[in-house]
Amino acid sequence: MDERGEASDTGWARWGTAQAARELPDGARKLLAQVLDLTPPPPAVPLAEVALPDCELDEVVLDALRHAVGDEHVVTAAPARARRASGMSTPDLLRDRLGRPTLAPQAVIRPADHAEVVAVLDVCSARGVPVVPFGGGTSVVGGLTPAAARHVTVDLCRLDDVVSVDPVSRTATLQAGLPAPRAAQLLAAHGLTLGHVPQSYEYATIGGFAATRSSGQASAGYGRFDDMVTALTVATPRGTVRIGRAPASAAGPDLRQLFLGSEGTLGIITDVTVRVRPLPAQSHHEGWRFESFAAGLDAVRRLAQDGPRPTVLRLSDEIETMIGAAGSGRSDGGCLLIAGYEGADVHPTAEAAAGVLAAHGGVPLGAEAGQQWVRHRFDAPYLRDALLEAGAFAETLETAAYWSTLPQVYQRVRAALLDALPDGALVLGHVSHVYETGASLYFTVICSPGPDPIGRWHTAKAAAGDAIIAAGATITHHHGVGADHRQWYATEIGDVAVDLLRTVKRHLDPAGILNPGILVP
Numbered sequence: 001m002d003e004r005g006e007a008s009d010t011g012w013a014r015w016g017t018a019q020a021a022r023e024l025p026d027g028a029r030k031l032l033a034q035v036l037d038l039t040p041p042p043p044a045v046p047l048a049e050v051a052l053p054d055c056e057l058d059e060v061v062l063d064a065l066r067h068a069v070g071d072e073h074v075v076t077a078a079p080a081r082a083r084r085a086s087g088m089s090t091p092d093l094l095r096d097r098l099g100r101p102t103l104a105p106q107a108v109i110r111p112a113d114h115a116e117v118v119a120v121l122d123v124c125s126a127r128g129v130p131v132v133p134f135g136g137g138t139s140v141v142g143g144l145t146p147a148a149a150r151h152v153t154v155d156l157c158r159l160d161d162v163v164s165v166d167p168v169s170r171t172a173t174l175q176a177g178l179p180a181p182r183a184a185q186l187l188a189a190h191g192l193t194l195g196h197v198p199q200s201y202e203y204a205t206i207g208g209f210a211a212t213r214s215s216g217q218a219s220a221g222y223g224r225f226d227d228m229v230t231a232l233t234v235a236t237p238r239g240t241v242r243i244g245r246a247p248a249s250a251a252g253p254d255l256r257q258l259f260l261g262s263e264g265t266l267g268i269i270t271d272v273t274v275r276v277r278p279l280p281a282q283s284h285h286e287g288w289r290f291e292s293f294a295a296g297l298d299a300v301r302r303l304a305q306d307g308p309r310p311t312v313l314r315l316s317d318e319i320e321t322m323i324g325a326a327g328s329g330r331s332d333g334g335c336l337l338i339a340g341y342e343g344a345d346v347h348p349t350a351e352a353a354a355g356v357l358a359a360h361g362g363v364p365l366g367a368e369a370g371q372q373w374v375r376h377r378f379d380a381p382y383l384r385d386a387l388l389e390a391g392a393f394a395e396t397l398e399t400a401a402y403w404s405t406l407p408q409v410y411q412r413v414r415a416a417l418l419d420a421l422p423d424g425a426l427v428l429g430h431v432s433h434v435y436e437t438g439a440s441l442y443f444t445v446i447c448s449p450g451p452d453p454i455g456r457w458h459t460a461k462a463a464a465g466d467a468i469i470a471a472g473a474t475i476t477h478h479h480g481v482g483a484d485h486r487q488w489y490a491t492e493i494g495d496v497a498v499d500l501l502r503t504v505k506r507h508l509d510p511a512g513i514l515n516p517g518i519l520v521p
């Protein structure tokens with residue numbers, strides 16, 4: 001078994017391990033059976049039984065790669081390649097379940113450090129071998145499935161340490177392949193935290209967060225991941241770029257931003273320097289009930305704009321609240337808001353925020369509702385597996401918009417999804433990342449799979465993408481562009497910006513080996 005647990009099927013056709021699987025709560029199962037035509041799928045093909053054609057890379061290329069990283073770190077075994085053929089969107093999982101991953105790499109290359117990443121890029125650039133950087137493999141937008149045959153995957157799993165900590169400036173330099181839980185553990189030893197807790201926290205990596213501009217559940221208090229980055233090192237086919245020598249700078253455009261969100265198309269990020277904060281002495285979460293999503297949105301906007309700002313601020317719409325209640329046995333109706341506070345002394349902030357929430361019609365549900373959310377904050381991906389097993393289809397998408405247009409965007413995306421899935425679908429929504437000027441909107445769709453669940457989802461997702469762009473919102477707030485959002489991304493940024501991006505890519509990656517077909521239209 002290697003360090004990613006291929007032999008135990010970790011992350012194959014499911015989130016995490018089989019041992020960590022969750023049952024669908026009875027209430028939720030009954031509710032779904034009333035509204036959807038549930039069709040349980042055949043059992044998933046185990047990873048060890050996936051058959052792939054043998055690696056077709058030239059022996060000269062394989063030898064050069066072995067020379068760059070060591071023989072045992074050029075892996076051509078089918079399980080290792082199959083496991084890295086895609087990310088973790090529901091279509092990815094469904095293809096995995098059938099034992100038919102989209103486009104497996106020819107080999108998995110595991111460099112140990114920046115110099116080895118540079119050496120791998122040199123080989124691949126000279127030989128025209130496409131390269132897919134791989135962090136935790138949790139992309140949900142096709143970010144790991146290039147439009148290229150015979151590619152290799154560069155797995156950053158051996159770049160998994162803290163390079164340095166500067167407690168005076170409160171920064172830490174972290175290697176790109178460091179998984180989020182290990183980063184948290186290593187920083188905690190210094191009394192520090194990053195505060196970045198996306199729902200994919202258990203498996204995603206520091207480099208992946210930077211490459212996709214990730215946003216975590218506590219973004220109201222700690223900011224987005226790209227807000228946290230003060231410097232980064234990137235290996236490109238042209239050489240190494242290191243940017244960020246001061247906390248702020250007027251030395252030209254901020255080129256860190258060129259690489260943040262570049263999704264492996266301009267280079268491989270090998271380390272990231274991030275702002276860190278002291279581990280919070282206190283943490284308190286509580287629930288609130290609002291009569292309607294509109295009323296809750298009003299309260300959330302007031303906190304986002306005028307403060308006090310909680311660390312976690314999350315508002316579910318009526319349907320998400322109802323489904324959550326069916327799962328937990330509660331049935332308060334309305335819309336559930338979770339407010340979380342972390343810091344040295346959270347109670348003054350929590351009390352002042354409570355005043356704002358109550359003034360906007362919020363009814364306190366107490367700390368138990370908050371704790372309930374904390375206990376289950378990482379459950380959703382496991383529940384998606386449970387839904388797939390029960391014969392439903394479940395997938396998510398997200399966007400962001402200014403406050404003035406947010407309600408219309410919400411309505412239009414919901415309507416587009418429901419229209420595209422006319423035989424019954426549940427569309428759940430929430431707001432969980434807020435800014436002074438607007439917020440993200442996150443949708444979960446649960447529907448009957450039908451005979452062609454992937455095709456059906458592509459149609460619905462395209463309708464949602466069209467609605468998002470037509471309503472003036474962004475095609476993605478935090479999942480990234482990948483292969484799946486490219487078409488809408490091109491419309492969003494326009495022709496001149498598309499040319500600019502293509503020109504930058506041509507300069508940094510003249511052979512066009514880095515993640516072809518991802519991000520760059």
Ligand SMILES: Cc1cc2nc3c(=O)[nH]c(=O)nc-3n(C[C@H](O)[C@H](O)[C@H](O)COP(=O)(O)OP(=O)(O)OC[C@H]3O[C@@H](n4cnc5c(N)ncnc54)[C@H](O)[C@@H]3O)c2cc1C
Pocket residue numbers: 015087088089132133134135136137138139140143144156176177197198199200203204205206207208209210211212213214215216217262263264265267268269270380381478479480482515518
């Ligand atoms: C169940 C689930 C929940 C999720 N929840 C959230 C959430 O709450 N917030 C959020 O922001 N996202 C979320 N995501 C999406 C995903 O976790 C993020 O995009 C995450 O940042 C990806 O990190 P990763 O290490 O898994 O990267 P990967 O999936 O391995 O890679 C993502 C993209 O970045 C590129 N890449 C990876 N590492 C590097 C590197 N070192 N240098 C250059 N390019 C690189 C890859 O080629 C790929 O295009 C979720 C995904 C799942 C499956």
